[in-house]
Structures are given as structure tokens and as C-alpha cells.
Amino acid sequence: MTQTIAPRVRTLVLLLLAAACALLAGAGPASAHAAVTGSDPGQGAVVQEAPARISLTFSEQVALSDDSLRVLDPDGKRVDTAEPSNVSGTTYAVPLKPGLPDGTYTVAYQVVSADSHPVAGAYTFSIGAPSKTSATVSQQATDDGIVGWLYGFGRYVSYAGFIVMAGGAAFVLACWRRGSGVRPVQRFVVSGWLALTAATLALLLLRGSYTGSGKVADIVDLSLLGQVLETKTGAALVSRLLLLAAAALFISVLFGAYARLSPTTTLNDGAARRQPDSSEDAQEKRDLTFGLAVGGVVVAAGLAASWAMSEHASVGLQASLSMPVDVIHLLAVAAWLGGLGALLVALYRAPADAPVDASAVRRFSRVAFGSVLALIATGTYQSWRQLGSWSAFTDTRYGQLLLAKIALVVVLAGVAGISRRWTGRLVEAVPASAEREMARVGAGADASGGTVADASGDDPTGTNTDHAADEQPVPEPDDTEPADTERADTEPADTEPADAERAAQLARQRAARDTARQKRLRDADPNRFGLRRSVLAEAGIAVVLLAVTTVLTQTEPGRTEQEAKAAASSSASASADAGASGAVTLNMPFDTGGEDGKGIVTVDLDPARVGDNEMHVYVERPNGRAFDIPEVKVDFTLKAKDIGPLPVVPDHIATGHWSANGVQIPMAGDWQVDVTVRTSDIDEVTVSKNAQIG
Numbered sequence: 098m099t100q101t102i103a104p105r106v107r108t109l110v111l112l113l114l115a116a117a118c119a120l121l122a123g124a125g126p127a128s129a130h131a132a133v134t135g136s137d138p139g140q141g142a143v144v145q146e147a148p149a150r151i152s153l154t155f156s157e158q159v160a161l162s163d164d165s166l167r168v169l170d171p172d173g174k175r176v177d178t179a180e181p182s183n184v185s186g187t188t189y190a191v192p193l194k195p196g197l198p199d200g201t202y203t204v205a206y207q208v209v210s211a212d213s214h215p216v217a218g219a220y221t222f223s224i225g226a227p228s229k230t231s232a233t234v235s236q237q238a239t240d241d242g243i244v245g246w247l248y249g250f251g252r253y254v255s256y257a258g259f260i261v262m263a264g265g266a267a268f269v270l271a272c273w274r275r276g277s278g279v280r281p282v283q284r285f286v287v288s289g290w291l292a293l294t295a296a297t298l299a300l301l302l303l304r305g306s307y308t309g310s311g312k313v314a315d316i317v318d319l320s321l322l323g324q325v326l327e328t329k330t331g332a333a334l335v336s337r338l339l340l341l342a343a344a345a346l347f348i349s350v351l352f353g354a355y356a357r358l359s360p361t362t363t364l365n366d367g368a369a370r371r372q373p374d375s376s377e378d379a380q381e382k383r384d385l386t387f388g389l390a391v392g393g394v395v396v397a398a399g400l401a402a403s404w405a406m407s408e409h410a411s412v413g414l415q416a417s418l419s420m421p422v423d424v425i426h427l428l429a430v431a432a433w434l435g436g437l438g439a440l441l442v443a444l445y446r447a448p449a450d451a452p453v454d455a456s457a458v459r460r461f462s463r464v465a466f467g468s469v470l471a472l473i474a475t476g477t478y479q480s481w482r483q484l485g486s487w488s489a490f491t492d493t494r495y496g497q498l499l500l501a502k503i504a505l506v507v508v509l510a511g512v513a514g515i516s517r518r519w520t521g522r523l524v525e526a527v528p529a530s531a532e533r534e535m536a537r538v539g540a541g542a543d544a545s546g547g548t549v550a551d552a553s554g555d556d557p558t559g560t561n562t563d564h565a566a567d568e569q570p571v572p573e574p575d576d577t578e579p580a581d582t583e584r585a586d587t588e589p590a591d592t593e594p595a596d597a598e599r600a601a602q603l604a605r606q607r608a609a610r611d612t613a614r615q616k617r618l619r620d621a622d623p624n625r626f627g628l629r630r631s632v633l634a635e636a637g638i639a640v641v642l643l644a645v646t647t648v649l650t651q652t653e654p655g656r657t658e659q660e661a662k663a664a665a666s667s668s669a670s671a672s673a674d675a676g677a678s679g680a681v682t683l684n685m686p687f688d689t690g691g692e693d694g695k696g697i698v699t700v701d702l703d704p705a706r707v708g709d710n711e712m713h714v715y716v717e718r719p720n721g722r723a724f725d726i727p728e729v730k731v732d733f734t735l736k737a738k739d740i741g742p743l744p745v746v747p748d749h750i751a752t753g754h755w756s757a758n759g760v761q762i763p764m765a766g767d768w769q770v771d772v773t774v775r776t777s778d779i780d781e782v783t784v785s786k787n788a789q790i791g
Contacts, residue, residue, distance in 0.1 A: 132156045132657050133218065134686040135188075136204070137786055140220040145789065146737060146767050147197035147224050151177070151204055152190035154686055154784075156657045157412050159189070159208035159216060160328065162309075166191040169232035171200040186688040186782050199225030203232040211412040213330040214651070215308045244316065248300065248307045253647040255296035260643070261289030262344065263397040263428070264435010266351060270390055271464055272436065273443065273457035277356040281446035285439055290348060293400075294341050301325065301334050333407035340399045347392055355385055401427035408650060413657075414482050426475040433468035434639045436461055441636050444629045458628065462517050469510060476506075482656075486720055489655030496655045498648060505642045512635045519628035656719065681705040683770055683786045691780030695719055698772050698784065700731060707762050707791045714747050714755040716774070723753025728775040731757075735766045742771065765791025 135154035138144050151168050159165075166181040166189065181191040189208075205219040221230070265286035269276045276282045305321025306312055315321055325331040401424040405411065410423035440461055443453035480499060490496035680703040688695045701713040714731065717723050734741035740763065747755035762768070768790045775781040 132216075132653060133206075135684070135786075136220065138222040141222065143223045143225070143227065144767060144787070145225065147195070148193060148787070149195070149736075150190045150192045152184060152188055152785075153204075153206055154186075154188040155208070155210075155216070156187065156686075158183075158187055158211045160211075161189060161208055165189075165206060165208045167205045168193060169203040169205065169230075170197070171202070171228055171230040171232065173230075173232040176202070185784065186690065187686075188784065197224055199223075200228040201230045203230060209308050209328075211329075213407050242311050243313060244303060244306045244311050248303045249647070249651060251296045251299045251303060252650070253644065254292050255300065256647060257643060258289045258291070258293030258296055259400055259427070260431045260435040261438055262286055262293060262348075262435070263289075263393075263400070263431040264433070264437070265289060265439040266348065266393055267397075267432050267464070268436040268439035268461060269351065270386065270393065272440075272460040273453055274386070275451065276439070276443060276447075276453070276457075277351055279443065279447050279451060281442050282439055283352045285442045286348060286352075289435070290341065290344060294338070297334055297337050297341065301331065304328075304330060304334070329411075330407050333403045337400060337403040340396055340403070343392075343396050344400070347389065347396055350385075351389060355382075355389060397428060397431065398424055401431075409483065409654065410479075413654075419479070419482060422475050422478055425471060426479065429468040429471035429475065433465050433472070434643070436464060437632065437635055437639060441629075441632050444632060465513060469513075472506070483654040485656035486659070489659055493653075493655035493658045495649065495652045495658065498645060498652055499655075502642065502645045502649060505638060505645060509635060509638045509642060512631055512638065516628060516631040516635065519631055659719070681788045681790060683788055685772060685784040685786050687772075687774050687782050687784045689774060689776045689780035689782045691777050693718075693724075694776045694780050694782075696724070696774075698729065698774055700770055700772060702760070702770075702788070702790065705762075705788070705790050707765055709758075710760040710762055712745065712747060712757045712760045714757075714772070716753045716755075723751075725749075725752055726774060726776050727778075728773070729755055730773040732771040732773075733760075733762065734769045734771065735764070736769060737766055738764065740764070741769075762790050 132155065133153055134156050137152045138148055151166065153166065161181050161183075163180050166177065167175055168177045168191065170176050176194045176197060177191045178194055179192050181189050184190045201221050201223045203219055203221050205217075207215065207217040210216050265282065269282060269286070273282075302316050302322065304325040305318060306315035308325075309315060309321065326335065402420070404427060405420045405423035410416065410419040413419070440453065440458065443457075447453055484490065484493075484496055484499070490500055680701065682702075683700045684697055685700075686695075686697050696719060697717050699715040699717070701715075703711050703713075712731065714729055715723065716726055716729065729747065731745045731747065732742035733745070734743070743761075745757050745760055747757040750756045766789075767787050769785055769787050771783055771785045773781065773783045
């Protein structure tokens with residue numbers, strides 16, 4: 098009796114698929130990967146004189162448009178006078194109209210981070226004293242709507258398409274070359290190409306609305322499409338489309354000329370045929386295999402680079418190393434999960450007379466093991482790069498999602514281990530199965546002069562060794578169908594049909610019965626059945642893993658989130674300290690652009706009044722650890738009275754700590770404090786903040 102998938106396993110796979118859908122549907126909008134780490138004036142601040150400009154500092158560089166920074170007065174009218182600009186490092190500013198009246202002003206920003214994600218938000222500050230304001234800013238981010246969900250779904254489909262296409266093709270070339278002629282495997286790989294192509298085109302159309310208004314109508318705005326093509330993400334998507342054209346050529350050769358040179362080709366009728374195998378054919382096949390392998394790796398690496406060069410890996414710490422590491426990571430994922438999908442299709446959908454053999458499964462097991470090792474190495478590096486500390490695993494959403502991903506990978510590796518055991522049993526069963534099959538075929542040939550041998554599957558394709566590898570000795574099926582076969586095969590010669598059409602019909606019937614019998618024998622093999630079941634479970638877990646990965650790529654990295662929290666906490670602490678003691682504490686993030694060039698410089702001025710003051714300067718890394726730099730200088734400027742800059746060069750006291758006594762503040766006012774930080778011979782930046790002194 099033919100075995101089928103156990104109900105428990107089928108239920109488990111359905112639950113995993115449902116979990117993946119729920120994860121994608123329930124995931125929040127794509128979190129910004131650039132966070133605001135400082136502003137001047139600060140959020141909720143009350144300044145005595147109208148500032149000349151508004152500045153925002155982000156955790157990484159961002160892309161600006163004409164309306165990226167807007168400042169609205171209490172009546173909701175704009176008071177910014179020019180386009181925003183980059184003033185230093187990751188600080189961006191927009192000038193304001195002079196002589197602004199007292200009241201509460203709203204600052205709204207909408208930019209695109211360097212890793213392609215939109216960043217939007219708003220805050221208020223007041224001049225003189227707080228007041229009522231009628232300014233309204235939409236609280237829905239551009240990625241928190243139908244366009245955002247469509248864009249996220251498109252990203253998921255693009256990842257899945259790449260994995261299916263690249264991994265399926267790799268499975269055929271590296272593990273099961275006969276699979277190039279198997280229609281279900283061909284459809285599997287081509288479906289990956291179609292999914293990736295369609296998703297890339299959709300992302301190009303959605304991109305302008307996704308990073309802008311978020312309106313559905315703007316999806317077909319060609320002017321926005323033109324703007325998208327000028328961005329880094331647009332260039333990456335166009336490059337992906339060009340590489341997909343090359344991938345189409347690769348697939349056509351793989352399933353065309355290469356399939357015709359394979360030992361077995363499955364034709365339109367589903368039957369396998371052996372092609373002539375001369376020495377010239379063998380050499381041609383080796384040359385074509387080498388060319389396809391090299392070309393396939395180049396195209397797959399290029400496609401992977403279209404993600405690595407425009408997303409997380411392209412910004413932040415060690416970007417030049419992170420991008421190739423990310424390419425290797427994506428290729429390893431495709432080889433493992435895409436090959437797993439191709440194996441699943443082969444186990445379930447391959448024709449009975451051309452089943453996937455045990456040696457192919459064993460080869461894929463080795464490829465998967467190597468891919469897992471590559472994933473562990475590259476994943477460990479990327480985790481350190483994006484988190485920066487152990488606490489980020491539990492304190493940030495990125496870290497929590499990463500823990501979920503790691504757990505899924507561990508479970509998937511465990512199920513893969515079970516598959517390896519089934520593969521070992523399948524390989525061990527090959528010799529005994531082959532001997533019994535040969536004995537059975539030989540006995541049938543002696544009894545019926547070769548007719549029964551034909552019915553038992555000894556077809557002219559020469560694939561009996563593969564069948565032997567795929568079949569376990571099992572009890573013969575019930576005798577009803579063999580009896581019919583016997584009657585058909587032993588029919589007296591005088592009753593044979595005279596016309597060729599009847600003979601062909603009988604031949605097709607015998608072939609159909611042979612194929613059905615081979616399929617039952619194959620499916621009844623307990624080792625093959627166990628392998629199919631474990632591979633199906635692996636595929637279900639892989640679907641959920643891909644969903645978690647997609648959400649992870651849309652989430653703010655833990656390192657950035659912690660930096661933003663630290664900056665906000667320091668600002669709040671400074672405000673509280675200033676209100677309690679009269680001292681002023683200013684926290685200013687900096688980025689000199691060089692190696693180890695990111696950090697936070699803190700200036701403490703006590704008692705922050707006219708006359709002598711004591712000043713302390715602290716320099717810390719984003720993780721809060723003090724570190725030394727070659728030089729730090731401070732200047733005080735009172736622009737309202739045209740005083741300054743007044744330079745102060747503090748003395749180095751300890752690691753990350755400088756101090757100066759007797760700092761003279763000649764009069765009260767809104768002083769601009771400029772801190773120049775130099776982290777190497779050539780990497781230097783000046784950051785500024787205003788403080789009320791006196």
C-alpha cells in the first residue's frame with residue numbers, strides 16, 4: 098500500500114505556513130534604520146531668542162529632498178526659508194526667517210536613510226514661552242500603510258524568488274544533473290526567476306510613493322520613478338533587472354542545451370530517454386558544466402550584491418568588509434534553502450522513471466552542511482556589527498528578532514540532521530535493493546522471454562541503477578494489475594491487432610502500468626518516505642525563517658537603537674541636571690567619518706554663570722565606553738552680541754576626560770558651544786549646541 102504524508106506532519110507544515118503569513122501581516126511598519134540622535138533646539142526646549150536655523154543629527158547619513166525638513170509656526174505656516182543642507186557629518190539644517198515671534202514651533206522631517214529606508218517624525222520647541230499651536234503633522238509614516246505593506250511583501254517575494262532560482266539551479270548543477278531534464282524542477286527554477294523579476298519591477302514602481310507621500314496614486318507617477326532611478330536603491334533595482342536578463346539566458350541553456358546532453362531527458366510525455374553518450378558528447382558536457390557553473394556563480398553573486406550594496410551592509414561599521422560578507426551570506430542561504438526546495442520538488446514531483454537518486458541527496462547534504470558553516474561564520478559577524486553588545490539581544494527589537502531567527506536556524510539544522518540520517522539509510526539500502534531487483538528481472542526474463550522484464554521497469558533508458566538506489570524491497574502490490582498485465586502480454590499471437598495504432602495503444606498502456614508500478618514501489622520505500630517527510634518539515638520551517646529575515650531587514654539595527662536611546666537619555670538627564678543645579682550639560686554625537694570616528698562628546702559647565710566656570714569634557718563611544726582622541730577644543734560664541742568665538746583648550750585628565758578651570762563667560766545669553774573633535778591626523782569634525790548661560 099502506498100504511504101502518504103502523515104497527518105501530523107501535514108498539520109505541522111500548515112501551521113508553519115500560517116505562522117509565516119501571520120508574521121508578515123502582523124509585523125509593524127519598517128522601522129527607520131537612521132535614528133535622530135540630537136537636535137538644536139532640542140525637543141520641548143524653550144529658547145529666549147529665535148534661532149537662525151534648525152538642525153537635526155542622525156545616526157547615519159540620509160538623503161534629503163526639498164521638503165525633508167519643515168518648520169511650522171503656531172498657525173501651521175512654514176517659516177523655513179531654503180532647502181535643507183548637510184552642515185557637518187550627519188547633521189542637517191534648514192535656515193529660518195529672522196525675527197520669529199514667541200510661540201511653539203513644529204519641526205517635521207522626512208528623509209531616506211543610507212540603507213534605503215524612510216525616516217519620518219516631528220517634534221516641537223518654543224521661543225519665549227510655549228503656546229497653543231494649530232500645526233498638524235501626520236503621525237503615519239510613509240511606510241505605515243498599504244504602500245508600505247506592499248513594499249514589504251515585494252521584498253519578501255524578491256528574497257524568495259532569488260533563493261528558489263539560485264538554489265534550484267545550484268542543486269541541478271552540483272547535485273542532480275539529470276534534474277535539468279525534469280519538468281517539475283524546471284518549473285520550480287523558472288518560477289523563482291519570474292517571482293524575482295515581477296517583485297523587482299513592483300519595487301521600482303512602489304519606491305517613489307514608499308519614500309514620499311505613501312499614496313497609492315503615486316505608484317504610477319512617472320516623475321517619481323525618474324527620481325527613484327537617480328538614487329542608490331533605484332540603481333540597485335535596475336542592476337538587478339539587467340542581471341535577471343543574464344539569468345534568463347543561463348536558465349535557457351541549463352534547461353535546453355545542457356538538458357539534451359544529460360544522461361536522461363524527460364520529454365513532453367513524461368517518459369525518460371537516454372541520449373547517445375559519445376566521448377565528444379562527454380567532453381562537450383564537461384565544458385558546458387564548467388561554463389554554467391562559472392557564469393551561474395557570477396550572476397548569483399551580482400544579484401546578491403544588489404541587496405548588499407543598498408541596504409544594511411552598505412552603511413555603518415566596516416562597510417567595505419560587510420558587503421562581501423553579506424553576498425556570501427545570501428549565496429549560502431540560497432544554496433541551502435533553494436536547494437532544499439528543489440529536493441522537495443524532486444522527491445514529490447519527479448517522474449517515476451526518473452526519480453532523484455540517493456547519490457544526489459547525499460551530495461546535497463554535503464552542500465547544505467557547507468552552507469550552514471558559511472551562514473554561521475557570516476551571521477556571527479553581521480550580528481556583532483548590527484548589535485554591538487550582548488544587551489542589545491534582549492533590549493532591542495532587532496536583537497529579539499535575531500534571537501528568533503537563530504532559534505529557527507537551530508531547529509532547521511536539527512531537522513536537517515534527521516534528513517541526513519534518512520539519506521544514510523537510503524544509500525546503505527542501495528546494494529541489496531539492486532541485487533534483488535536484478536534477480537527479479539532475470540527471473541521474469543527467463544519466464545516470459547523478456548516481456549515481463551520490460552513491464553518491470555527495465556526500460557531502454559539505462560536508468561536501472563538509479564531506480565535501485567531509490568527503491569527498497571517491499572511486498573509486491575496486489576495481484577490485480579499484474580494479472581491484467583500478464584493477460585495483455587501473453588495474448589495469443591493471432592489476437593494481436595493488425596494495425597499499428599492498436600499496437601501503439603497497448604504499448605502506452607503497458608508503459609502507464611509500468612510507471613504506476615514504479616511509483617508505488619518508490620513511494621512504498623520507508624527510507625524514501627522518511628526523507629520526504631523530514632525535507633517537507635525543513636521547507637515549512639524555511640518559509641517561516643525567510644519571513645523573520647524579511648522583517649529583520651526592515652527593523653532598526655540594535656546598535657543604532659541603543660545609540661538613539663543613549664542620546665535621548667543623556668539629553669533628558671542634562672535638562673534635569675540644569676534645572677536642579679544651574680549647571681549646563683551638553684551631549685553632542687559626532688562622526689568624523691574615519692575609523693573609530695563615532696562617539697558622543699559631553700561638555701559640563703558649572704555653575705554656568707557670568708564669571709569663572711569649571712568645564713569638563715567627556716568623550717565616549719556609542720556603547721558608553723570612554724576613549725581617548727588626539728585633540729578636543731571648545732569655543733564659546735554669543736552671536737547676539739557679536740562676542741567670540743572664545744577658545745578653550747582643556748587639559749587631558751584621564752581616559753576620555755578633559756578639564757579646564759577659570760573658563761570666563763563675560764555676559765549672560767544664549768551661547769553657542771562649538772566642540773572640535775579630531776580622531777586622527779585627518780579626521781576631524783565640529784559639532785555645535787546652544788546653551789543659556791547666566
